[in-house]
Amino acid sequence: METGARAPLSERLGDRINPLVVKEIRQGLRTRLFWVCFGLMLMACVMLSLTAYADVRDSGNQPRGQVYFFTYFVCLGLVHFFIIPYSAYRSLAREREDETWVLLALTGLGPRRILRGKVTSFLAQAALYASAVGPFLLFSYYLNGIDLPTILTVLMLGAAWLVFLTVLGVCAATLADGRLGRAFVHFLVLGLLAGAVVVGLTSAFGISEGGSRLMREREFPYVIAVVLWLMLSYGWLLFEAAAARLALITEDYSRGPRRALVAQMLLSAVGVAVLWWRQGQEREVAAVAGIAGCLHLTVTGLFLISDVDGMARALRAKTRGWSLLRPGAVRGFRLMVLLIGGWALFCCALHLLSDDTQHNWRSMLYATVAAAAYPLLYFSVALLVAKMPRSERMTSPAAVRVLFIALAGLASVLPPLLAVLMDEEADNGLINLLNPIVGLVNFATHENQISAPKMTAGMLYFLCGVAALAAFAADRILVERERRVHAS
């Protein structure tokens, strides 16, 4: 028996596309902003082409490709690095202001799919703009003076920058809830995007100017790879963080960002190992990676440890002791300890396997360990101060973050002052032992006169011991608080 006619292909394809993409493109193409920008950009490109034609004829076929490629790229860059990310920001910010976000969340689409739809739809609009400028960019190649690899490199980095900024815009829209906060974020986004346009266009100018010379540099592919990796991994992290902020309290909101962070650190470890090997097992690679990684984990860890206590009842049944990706401050703290500890251990292993000809190898190793111990110590102290009292006054995520910054700030400023009052040098090793900035610098310092590190191994052990004790105490407090929250 006939079961009914098959739907047309377009209909079936439409059903597979994220609903947000369909809606946003419908909406986007109806806005005045799209048509005004599209028209202006096209008009500017046509005018530039006429100028280029006249210019090349007048100059007796001098190579002008590099200049005109950059001017066309400016037309596209203004839209791609400002209009598109700003529109993405406004689109999601309006969903939150008008509370249509709640309606979307209840449909079962889920925050990640909704955000993916938002980002995809704005990238589709960006593709429309790019398709209009594409022929002009190709035209600039025929004006000579710029080679195809340079054009492709600029376009690839530009595309990555566009994706990153669009995700950043979407993430910024999730930041504030109150009216004042929204206004602040709005201005912040405008400022950031203005800066992003400058960075994007300056980089494009630099690469198109350097052209074939840059392409021949041995380090250039590494630099491109690192820049792309940073944009990709931070874009992913921001995306997951935005999805977590938009998730309902009953959802497993922490899984995405924590998984992204773990994956980022694992892939970075692989990248660092490859780089270390290819650079002839240089100790500097391990030291820089160790300190930069711990700094990155300090910033991301601040959000991880300041999660709320406990989790929704729907999630508790499937949560085990090792479910570190699940919501809750205690699991966030444990994951952060694991990541910082793991990263420090990995970098120390690279140190120990490195070429031992350098005289300052011990201070580099100490600095790597200290870079992990300081954030651990101050995260733990901030949690202890915030959550040990029975009062709920300082337990909010924002309060924990402020406490961390305040405590680390005080610990950075007070010891040097104390040292000066005691007629000692401001960077005295013992007095600044718990100072996260001067202490780290001290651990990284090698005294050439005595040919030994400025700080001793005993001091490092002491710092690590204090950090471990504080972390243990913070863990117990968090466990106790979660037990109380779940019992109520």
Next chain:
Amino acid sequence: MSLLQVKALRRDYGSLRAVDDVSFELEAGTILGFIGPNGAGKSTTMRIIATLDTPTAGEVLLDGQSLVDSPDKARPLIGYMPDRYGTYDDVTVWEFLDFFARAYGLKGAARHKRVASVMEFTGLNPLKDKLTSALSKGMKQRVALGRTLLHDPKLLILDEPADGLDPRARIELRELLRALADQGKAVLISSHILTELAEICDTCAIIEQGRLLATGKVADLLAQSQASGGTELTVRLAAGADGEAASARAEKLLLEQPRVGQVAREAEALRVRLELEPGATREQVDEAAARLLAALVGAGVPVCAFSHRELNLEDAFMTVTKGRVA
């Protein structure tokens, strides 16, 4: 078994208890009005039932299934309309409903059919190609209601749906809600317009400071209110009679009658408050009023009008609540 069972619900925000031990039930095919002053905990309770929030303690069962433990399974059964309509600019009515139908996972012909049926039910067909931003408040409200119906939920949660609507739109909304209840849907509705609720709802729940003060059928709530707050009669004397003297005589006579608690003299009438036993029936009230009228007429008081003021939901609300905010 009731479709929705709310059991000892509690929600704390730090030291603030927004919802405190709230329990009620809602049958399929009935409309429950949720009444309370601003900050009473209505929206918090509704958000918990809509799975947008999680309770500190207590249980909510929808069709026998805990929506606290399995919110994902409960969501397809719930249609939630917040107090803001939540429509998009630059989107037509049809595109808006089509988008949400896609979001609910409806595909192809099934989606087109569902959108068409919802548009017909809500009377939006003539506005199919109109931008939602160009619609009146009443029409936007219909679009929002249409959105909540797309996935054919069993329970509708409507937060202040009549707010800001003109009288015609309110009457039309009332008819739509009645039709939905007749289709077997359970409707939980909150509103500040209590007279409106009295006409729509089968049952009511009055909440204040996070605590449920009264719940039950509207008629029962009115009877309770009547019993606790007493009954008021209005006696109007004939014009031209010896005004002041007649009023004084009537007042004295009324105060001598049994069950008369208070008599207040106003410009042209006397307001009499009867004090009856708790749980007094309508017949007992009528009997007491008839005796008073007989006494007045028997004493030669020139009574030209004798009326019995009907209590409404507003009276019940005022009797039960004290105007406190959590």
